[in-house]
Amino acid sequence: xxxxxxxxxxxxxxxxxxxxxxxxxxxxxxxxxxxxxxxxxxxxxxxxxxxxxxxxxxxxxxxxxxxxxxxxxxxxxxxxxxxxxxxxxxxxxxxxxxxxxxxxxxxxxxxxxxxxxxxxxxxxxxxxxxxxxxxxxxxxxxxxxxxxxxxxxxxxxxxxxxxxxxxxxxxxxxxxxxxxxxxxxxxxxxxxxxxxxxxxxxxxxxxxxxxxxxxxxxxxxxxxxxxxxxxxxxxxxxxxxxxxxxxxxxxxxxxxxxxxxxxxxxxxxxxxxxxxxxxxxxxxxxxxxxxxxxxxxxxxxxxxxxxxxxxxxxxxxxxxxxxxxxxxxxx
Numbered sequence: 561x562x563x564x565x566x567x568x569x570x571x572x573x574x575x576x577x578x579x580x581x582x583x584x585x586x587x588x589x590x591x592x593x594x595x596x597x598x599x600x601x602x603x604x605x606x607x608x609x610x611x612x613x614x615x616x617x618x619x620x621x622x623x624x625x626x627x628x629x630x631x632x633x634x635x636x637x638x639x640x641x642x643x644x645x646x647x648x649x650x651x652x653x654x655x656x657x658x659x660x661x662x663x664x665x666x667x668x669x670x671x672x673x674x675x676x677x678x679x680x681x682x683x684x685x686x687x688x689x690x691x692x693x694x695x696x697x698x699x700x701x702x703x704x705x706x707x708x709x710x711x712x713x714x715x716x717x718x719x720x721x722x723x724x725x726x727x728x729x730x731x732x733x734x735x736x737x738x739x740x741x742x743x744x745x746x747x748x749x750x751x752x753x754x755x756x757x758x759x760x761x762x763x764x765x766x767x768x769x770x771x772x773x774x775x776x777x778x779x780x781x782x783x784x785x786x787x788x789x790x791x792x793x794x795x796x797x798x799x800x801x802x803x804x805x806x807x808x809x810x811x812x813x814x815x816x817x818x819x820x821x822x823x824x825x826x827x828x829x830x831x832x833x834x835x836x837x838x839x840x841x842x843x844x845x846x847x848x849x850x851x852x853x854x855x856x857x858x859x860x861x862x863x864x865x866x867x868x869x870x871x872x873x874x875x876x877x878x879x880x881x882x883x884x885x886x887x888x889x890x891x
Contacts, residue, residue, distance in 0.1 A: 591884070633751035634665040635737075637686075640821040640831075641747045642885040644690060646840050646855025646862070648745040649703065650716065651727035654834040658821040659729075659744040661752055662737060669737025677734050681758035682741070684727050687751040688718040696721050701843050704778040714772070728758050782837045783871040787829070794876040795825040798860070819858045828876075831857065836864055836871045856882045 639659040641647040648654050661684075663669035676682070699709045700717040712720060725746075732740040739755065787795075799818035822828040839846075841853060852874075854863040861879040865872050 631753050632665070633687075634754065635661050635663040635669075635752055637661050637746060637748070637750045637752050638820075639744055639746055639748040639750070640858045641744075642856045642882070644747060645853075646835055646857060647747050648835060649838070649840075651729050651745045652743045653745065653838065654831050655730075655743050656822060656827040656831045657744050657834075658732070658740070658742045659746060659748075660741065661739045661755065663739070664737075666737075673734050673737065673739060676731070676739070676755075676757060679731060679757040679759075681728055682731050682739070683754075683756040683758055683763075684729060684741075684744075684746065684752055685754040685756070686725050686727070686746060687753065688720075688723040688725055689749070689751050690747070691719055691723050694719050702774070703839075703843060704780055705774050706778075706780045707843055707847070708774070708779075710772075710774075724753070728763075780839070781869065783839055783866065783869055785833045785837055785871055785873070787873045788875075791873045791876050792829075795829055798825070798828070798876075800824055800828075819860070821858050828858070828860075832862055832873060832876075836862075836873065839866065839871070841866070856885055859886060 637659060638661075640657055648657065663672055666672050696712065696719050698712055700712050700715050700719065701707055701709050702715050702717065718725060727745055729744050730742045732742050734740065801819050801821055801823050803823050819828065822831065835855070835857070840855065841850060845853070851867065852863070852865045854861055856862070859878060859882060860876050861882045862873065863875040863877075865874055
């Protein structure tokens with residue numbers, strides 16, 4: 561074998577090794593996410609047990625138990641967003657971002673949503689359940705400020721003394737005890753504490769409203785978006801959800817042969833654009849100079865690269881990482 565052939569063989573071996581390392585990295589990320597999810601669930605169960613009243617005499621139902629202020633999830637929330645990474649920071653930014661809430665806190669859940677279909681939008685009160693062990697601080701750095709700080713109560717930061725969030729989202733329909741929504745900014749599995757109808761006459765201020773200049777005229781400008789020909793080709797090859805409000809069965813999800821929420825290439829392309837134009841990278845990652853990143857949406861992984869004020873969508877694929885995420889999704 562000549563020296564040139566040996567060098568070519570070494571290069572090929574290096575490429576194969578790199579591909580294997582990338583695959584191992586994806587598998588590790590999937591396993592890490594599963595572990596963190598299980599850990600958070602265990603912590604939640606322990607917290608719920610700690611909040612239960614410890615009393616031997618339960619005959620007097622009117623006796624105070626000390627848990628009057630304990631809250632619990634009212635149902636199961638499913639979303640096109642599987643992780644915090646890539647999820648819009650505010651509701652309505654991505655109009656095609658769909659989710660569903662199946663009420664489980666009543667024996668007859670369909671009774672609890674009677675009359676709700678007469679409203680176009682609803683408020684969702686929920687928990688930021690994946691904050692982990694982060695300790696809230698009095699000042700935070702909103703992404704739109706580009707590193708500047710404001711008081712936590714002057715921001716929408718998820719890291720708050722009480723990790724409660726609220727979003728107004730569009731009500732698309734109701735079937736039984738399941739509510740179908742769009743314009744969501746919540747990840748799959750988010751604990752929903754309450755649903756309230758949005759009432760313009762009450763929820764819209766009667767006096768003129770204002771917002772901070774860094775909201776109305778942020779120093780961080782939206783990025784221009786470009787799709788590679790390869791990414792555009794993949795958009796047309798994917799199988800999309802039916803044009804109806806449906807909750808896919810576990811069997812359909814295991815097949816992983818179609819998207820769960822997006823119904824056309826146009827919807828998925830627009831949604832990816834809505835997500836990346838706001839640059840979903842954290843302030844820390846921007847300071848680190850990270851230009852390439854990826855995020856899961858629905859059942860695909862989106863890989864992008866930022867150069868200057870332009871973000872390029874490089875690839876859209878169904879990776880092992882996303883398949884691992886989908887394993888924990890049920891109907």
